[in-house]
Amino acid sequence: MGNSRVNVRRVAEMAGVSPATVSRVTRGTVPVSPELRERVLRVIEEHGYKPSHFGRALAEQRHGALGLVFPGLSGPYFSELIQGFEAEALETGDSVLVLASHSRADTDATVIDLADRVDGMAIHGGTVSTEAIAKVADQIRVVVMASESGPAQASVSVANDSMKALTRHLLVDHGYRKLAFVGTPDGSPDVTTRWQAFLAAHKAARRKPPAEPVRVGLQQSDGAIAAERLLDGDDRPDAVVCANDETALGLMLSALGRGLRVPQDVAITGFDDMPMAALARPALTTIRQPIRELAATTARLLADPLGQPAGDIVLPTELVLRGSCGCGGAP
Amino acid sequence: MGNSRVNVRRVAEMAGVSPATVSRVTRGTVPVSPELRERVLRVIEEHGYKPSHFGRALAEQRHGALGLVFPGLSGPYFSELIQGFEAEALETGDSVLVLASHSRADTDATVIDLADRVDGMAIHGGTVSTEAIAKVADQIRVVVMASESGPAQASVSVANDSMKALTRHLLVDHGYRKLAFVGTPDGSPDVTTRWQAFLAAHKAARRKPPAEPVRVGLQQSDGAIAAERLLDGDDRPDAVVCANDETALGLMLSALGRGLRVPQDVAITGFDDMPMAALARPALTTIRQPIRELAATTARLLADPLGQPAGDIVLPTELVLRGSCGCGGAP
DNA sequence: ATGTTGACTGAAACCGGTTTCATGAGACCG
């Protein structure tokens, strides 16, 4: 097939025009007389000419790609993130370059390296050092997700403080006395904030501070690991607040598998409201966060050539009460 | 900071050499006399020069990026896939450009569009039409994953026929009489093959053909949906064979949530052997497939400039018997 | 009839590297 053996100059030559005109026709930026336009289009059609991405990128000084950096974790959260981000990027004709691997040691270097292959970069909280972010932001536009903004970059995150309302609900409305928290503060800004809200709610309700968090990751298997530590002993908590739905569901599966009843023997809550949360039995009490929206907003900030509305954008979250915390008639 | 305002010619000028020499120093392809090399390196250091990705890509006719196309699904499977792919790509200095969105309607167009931004493309089975693959393969190297190879592209997949051994185990070793299959054949080549193996095992054991598959997706929530169809009626199956671990775990969670015992009331099996499978209670009987290896092999085929060992590479899988099928002392 | 304006168009510069090719110098061989 007439493939990429032809370039602008060849096309121009064959159409009897200048390369400039060919470019004007393909881009459609400047009017071209119908006659020439027609001639050019015919040649393009016949020879299957397509402007080279290389040449165009060089000339425009634009990669047409956005970077997306996130911790190499499994689960619906990051899938949703990618898709939300990508859908928005496609809107503007950008491609998405992901960085998900994680030796943690050389992540910084890799990210900095990535910086000159993309026009903008979205970095998920808890993946890259502050210095590396600064270096990248020095070169291209950066938006951090689920984290705090910095001097050179905006941020998009969600209202993690709903966790306070959820904790309060468990303590006050249900009267649970002993709550456990599953997740690793410091692991990510999100979890840190949720843990702090958890603490704050205890304080606000004048309860004594809760036990140390069960420091595990954010995957479903981590919920199962947490189950071993929380459910097998004698001092089982009344309710377990998990940093996300994944761990909550892992924990629930383990609890049920041990013959415990949820919420009678142990209440469980999550964070995310992923599809499975509503379908579990009992359905999972959780906090809904707009993941897609988070990603899409980030992509939009990166793509928008207009001024950055600097600072932090915080998307709303919503407490979703279902059976697993003890609410509702049917468990 | 001395940023990208400088280019080869500037550096060359300042170092008192030709651009060619600068290039030779940065690439290290051809020996340069110690003196000049030193001078050039000093200038580079002082002005923070870094070769532009644009210029280099254009000159080398190489993007330094690989494409990865997969269905926009959640879950550990695809996370693992991305990471395995990316880890391998980083090895060779390539970036990874993903396409995960799925309007299905314009996916073909998007994929073809992506083809001239990358040097090679990995396409997951069941995402793109054969014609689109052909078009892309006409332009760049293509490897399909978890699918069959085609005239112009190699493939990497796993031995799905272990599903036959698993089914036989349930029918013969455990003597279950009524098996159900959860998953949508035709949805993806993987599921198709697994379903066929499931059928073949019935035939080989001289059992009457099983019921129609429960046609749901591959996510955990789909397992919960399948549960509604399979577990609530009177004609509950003895054992449910799921197309992957995700759905199996969703189903198990639903079963336990309904007060059913696994495997006594219903046995459940999966496919993948993801981390959660071993940690569930009861632990999940499944088939282990090397997802990372699948992705890494694919990336290697794409990056390797040497001749394509055309045809299909099939990676081995392994039957993993645990409690959920009725094996083992402890459930 | 002449100055002005506006719309198209092409030549040339530009984006930033890499690589071929020719040359000059020094080393080695006879």
Place this chain on the structure above:
DNA sequence: CGGTCTCATGAAACCGGTTTCAGTCAACAT
């Protein structure tokens, strides 16, 4: 001492578009 070979090096071509700048021509106003 002359011829050949090797090696480092620079000039120039090349990769493939986009855009500025200047110029042509026709329409329009005065």
